[in-house]
Amino acid sequence: MKKKLNIKSNILKVKKPLVKKITRNNLEEKVLQQTDELRIREGQLKQGANRERLSANREKLGADREKIAEEQIHIQNKAMEATSDGIFIIDTQRPNFPIVYANPSFFALTGYSKSEIIGKSYFQIYGADRNLRVSQEIEQTLRQGKSFHGEMLNFRKNGKKYWCLLRIAPIRNATGVVTHFVGTKTDTTLMKQRDLEIEEQREELLHVTRVGKLAEFVSSLAHEISQPLTAILSYAQAAQRLLKEKDPQVREILQYIINDDQRAAEVIRRLRSLLKKNKPSFETLDINEVTNDTVTLIMAHITAKNKVIKLDLGSNLPLIQGDRIQLQQVLLNLISNSLEAMEENPASHNLFVKTSLKNDTILVQVKDSGCGIPQENMKKLFAHFFTSKPDGLGMGLSISRSIVEAHDGHLEASNNPKGGATFYFTIPVNRKND
Amino acid sequence: MSVKIFIVDDDESVCRAIKTLLMTYDFDVRTFNSAQSFFDAISPDQPGCLLLDIHMSGPDGWEVQKQIFASGSTRPVIFISAEKKDDATDRALKAGAVGFLQKPVNGQTLVDLINTTSKS
Numbered sequence: 001m002k003k004k005l006n007i008k009s010n011i012l013k014v015k016k017p018l019v020k021k022i023t024r025n026n027l028e029e030k031v032l033q034q035t036d037e038l039r040i041r042e043g044q045l046k047q048g049a050n051r052e053r054l055s056a057n058r059e060k061l062g063a064d065r066e067k068i069a070e071e072q073i074h075i076q077n078k079a080m081e082a083t084s085d086g087i088f089i090i091d092t093q094r095p096n097f098p099i100v101y102a103n104p105s106f107f108a109l110t111g112y113s114k115s116e117i118i119g120k121s122y123f124q125i126y127g128a129d130r131n132l133r134v135s136q137e138i139e140q141t142l143r144q145g146k147s148f149h150g151e152m153l154n155f156r157k158n159g160k161k162y163w164c165l166l167r168i169a170p171i172r173n174a175t176g177v178v179t180h181f182v183g184t185k186t187d188t189t190l191m192k193q194r195d196l197e198i199e200e201q202r203e204e205l206l207h208v209t210r211v212g213k214l215a216e217f218v219s220s221l222a223h224e225i226s227q228p229l230t231a232i233l234s235y236a237q238a239a240q241r242l243l244k245e246k247d248p249q250v251r252e253i254l255q256y257i258i259n260d261d262q263r264a265a266e267v268i269r270r271l272r273s274l275l276k277k278n279k280p281s282f283e284t285l286d287i288n289e290v291t292n293d294t295v296t297l298i299m300a301h302i303t304a305k306n307k308v309i310k311l312d313l314g315s316n317l318p319l320i321q322g323d324r325i326q327l328q329q330v331l332l333n334l335i336s337n338s339l340e341a342m343e344e345n346p347a348s349h350n351l352f353v354k355t356s357l358k359n360d361t362i363l364v365q366v367k368d369s370g371c372g373i374p375q376e377n378m379k380k381l382f383a384h385f386f387t388s389k390p391d392g393l394g395m396g397l398s399i400s401r402s403i404v405e406a407h408d409g410h411l412e413a414s415n416n417p418k419g420g421a422t423f424y425f426t427i428p429v430n431r432k433n434d
Numbered sequence: 435m436s437v438k439i440f441i442v443d444d445d446e447s448v449c450r451a452i453k454t455l456l457m458t459y460d461f462d463v464r465t466f467n468s469a470q471s472f473f474d475a476i477s478p479d480q481p482g483c484l485l486l487d488i489h490m491s492g493p494d495g496w497e498v499q500k501q502i503f504a505s506g507s508t509r510p511v512i513f514i515s516a517e518k519k520d521d522a523t524d525r526a527l528k529a530g531a532v533g534f535l536q537k538p539v540n541g542q543t544l545v546d547l548i549n550t551t552s553k554s
Contacts, residue, residue, distance in 0.1 A: 219517065223489060226516030227445045230538040234451035237541035241458040265538050272517070 086185035096121035111157035318429040341370025361426040438482030478507035488515035510551035
């Protein structure tokens, strides 16, 4: 303790003589010197303060930026969680391509829990139900660092099927190396179902049309064959009577002709009863609804042919009594014909379907910009077996006309002044609903 | 005097064959390939039984029968058609016809029906 005290006193001793040495003569000099020092010091201090302030500002800016970036990441995370598409991230730097992130929709879509997905190889998560060919294709694509795009049938964990649109895109680092993949799974089951339903309805209608055509075909054929059979029978019976008791051998031959004629007639009768047309079932219909339904069925076909259909459906049209399927058949037939007429002319795109009210009847017009109808064909257009198509049966328009006539309406055709043809039919309005 | 028969059918061969057959029964037969040619040639009061095809171009059998009935003629009409709908016979009788026969027509059946009309 004593030693320390000594040191302290020594210091004091040193300082004291310095102060004593200051004389009056150099006092001013000293003041000036110190003032300069102070000025320099002040300047230095000011600079230092500025620097500090600047760096403080910088720090604040950095913090703000960080905050914004954090918010952005937060929003992006929230968005990933909120979207109804299944999103997942695959780490490509590990050999088994594990999934390192998947959003809640992904779990909901696949039916697997987080622990069943995260950390597992992407190529293994779909289990035994997966389509081997498709999963192999995906694996090959991803291992090459390429993106994948495809629609496929998938299975949930519980085995339930769902249609899925899968898109997987590579994520690259600064040097361009693929480090991750981001995948999006969209559930397209509802869209697919709707597509399938439309396709089924179209097929059903085409089937009904084909059966209808067959029935009509057989009916016409039966009529055409019955005529000669009638003549043969009458001739044979006449010959038999003329021979009377003479020439029993020829009479016997004639009897065979008569028997076989009647056998042929019986075959036709049976065939006819087999294909007897179902009676149309009439109900109250909105023609615009029938038109829209039919157009929906043939829309894909129209688009595939690179044509455009334009609907001009009259508003507040009265209802009609009709057979929905049969009227759809007529419209489908007219629209298909128009499309075929337009096929030869790639410049013609537009097909118009118009519904309107005309003198107590609903008028439906199908107008095309196709090749039109040659004048010499106009009269035969609706006749059985008349066709201008190389593979046509010549039944479509004749059946359409008989359907429209069964609805107390008329089906006609005319050429448009500026090219193409218009087929139009009328159906009387449902007076009960007036 | 033999009974007069008129056949209206747009199929020429059918006309000729039925005519040939009926002539073996000693009927006096005339054939027409359209309703119009029949109306042009035969007046409503001229007696005779009409064998009428249903499916014809131009006015069909039902239409022709309606015209005959509307004109007040009492001419017996027998429909002959390849197609026989379930209600065809009823419809024929309601329209004032004598009967409905499906092609190919058996000769004896046809003659029996003609004979009942000419007796009544």
